[in-house]
Amino acid sequence: MPSIRKHGHGYQVRYYYYDANGQEHEKTKSGFRTKSAAKLFASQLEIDIHNGLDLVPKDPKFADYFDYFYHTYKEPKIENQTKNRYKITSRVLHNYFGDVTLKSIDRQQYQAFINFYGHSHAKDTVYKVNSLIKATVQNAILDDLIHKDFTQRISMIYDKSRDKHVEYLSVAEIKRLIAYLESHLNYHFTSTFMILTAVLTGARLGEIQALTWNDVNFNFKTINITKSWNSSEGGGFKDTKTVGSNRIIAVNDELLKSLKILKDHHNGELVFINQYNSIPSSSAVNKKLRSVLKDLGIQKQGFHFHSLRHSHVAYLLSRGIDIYIISKRLGHADVSTTTKVYSYLMDEYKAKNDQQIREELDNLSSHDETIPIKRNLQ
Numbered sequence: 521m522p523s524i525r526k527h528g529h530g531y532q533v534r535y536y537y538y539d540a541n542g543q544e545h546e547k548t549k550s551g552f553r554t555k556s557a558a559k560l561f562a563s564q565l566e567i568d569i570h571n572g573l574d575l576v577p578k579d580p581k582f583a584d585y586f587d588y589f590y591h592t593y594k595e596p597k598i599e600n601q602t603k604n605r606y607k608i609t610s611r612v613l614h615n616y617f618g619d620v621t622l623k624s625i626d627r628q629q630y631q632a633f634i635n636f637y638g639h640s641h642a643k644d645t646v647y648k649v650n651s652l653i654k655a656t657v658q659n660a661i662l663d664d665l666i667h668k669d670f671t672q673r674i675s676m677i678y679d680k681s682r683d684k685h686v687e688y689l690s691v692a693e694i695k696r697l698i699a700y701l702e703s704h705l706n707y708h709f710t711s712t713f714m715i716l717t718a719v720l721t722g723a724r725l726g727e728i729q730a731l732t733w734n735d736v737n738f739n740f741k742t743i744n745i746t747k748s749w750n751s752s753e754g755g756g757f758k759d760t761k762t763v764g765s766n767r768i769i770a771v772n773d774e775l776l777k778s779l780k781i782l783k784d785h786h787n788g789e790l791v792f793i794n795q796y797n798s799i800p801s802s803s804a805v806n807k808k809l810r811s812v813l814k815d816l817g818i819q820k821q822g823f824h825f826h827s828l829r830h831s832h833v834a835y836l837l838s839r840g841i842d843i844y845i846i847s848k849r850l851g852h853a854d855v856s857t858t859t860k861v862y863s864y865l866m867d868e869y870k871a872k873n874d875q876q877i878r879e880e881l882d883n884l885s886s887h888d889e890t891i892p893i894k895r896n897l898q
Contacts, residue, residue: 638677722832
């Protein structure tokens with residue numbers, strides 16, 4: 521699938537193909553004055569490919585096919601951070617597999633790779649690399665190059681010592697943070713409002729940056745998450761992370777009261793537009809967050825804006841909120857995503873509640889008849 525991108529004052533079409541020897545080649549054609557002209561050329565190119573130009577050999581090198589999959593299906597629509605992940609993974613695959621062809625790899629060989637790679641990488645890194653490779657292999661099955669997914673039922677090996685412990689705020693620290701933020705609100709500097717919104721909603725930074733006044737319902741006390749902020753492209757709206765990320769979040773009166781300050785002083789569409797007529801960037805809000813925590817004397821190594829989302833989850837768990845409700849509030853596709861991402865929190869609260877469980881079970885074994893026991897009457 522050819523990709524189209526802005527190039528100078530016009531547009532460029534880029535595509536990749538393989539020759540008879542299985543070598544990958546890149547072709548580009550520039551000079552299209554309009555995007556429509558570039559699309560027309562790309563459409564004709566796809567027809568030519570369909571009529572005889574075979575981009576993929578019958579048994580390509582595994583690492584080459586990974587590159588082909590990235591350039592053809594992923595590169596045109598993913599953000600820079602994900603592109604970098606594909607490029608890093610490509611180097612790993614070329615170094616490890618070399619000239620090994622796609623068809624020659626089986627589950628045992630792929631498990632050996634995971635064992636090798638996981639020995640020196642953290643859990644999160646191994647899982648992300650595996651997900652990119654899994655998507656590539658599934659595409660190869662669709663291309664009818666292989667018939668079995670050799671990434672299925674693999675044991676994920678990783679270096680536990682490299683896993684980062686995610687810092688989050690305690691309930692007492694959250695209360696101190698909120699009190700500080702509410703006493704330092706200034707409608708000229710919207711980073712403070714964004715930090716307050718994050719700790720009280722658990723929303724992602726991009727989701728908060730993209731909020732408009734149409735998303736804030738003061739009557740029903742909700743915020744509607746329908747889009748994200750396209751920071752990598754210099755601003756503007758883009759789709760949320762997943763379809764499940766579109767959601768309505770219940771908010772409290774104090775947050776709405778704070779946001780009303782902005783609404784009373786700003787006439788624009790965007791909620792967090794600042795005095796410079798721009799939306800604070802990730803570096804700006806993180807700089808402000810570090811300054812606030814320093815003023816409060818709260819020291820959290822590696823704490824950043826996204827850590828506020830973790831703190832929000834930690835607080836809800838501490839108050840006994842059901843994990844399914846938390847999952848919906850966070851905009852996760854399903855509850856398994858929540859339990860996986862926040863498993864460290866689940867384990868911590870499990871340990872804290874174990875003693876309470878023991879005490880409750882002891883009550884069941886007690887001969888004290890004054891302990892009320894609820895029974896379902898049929």
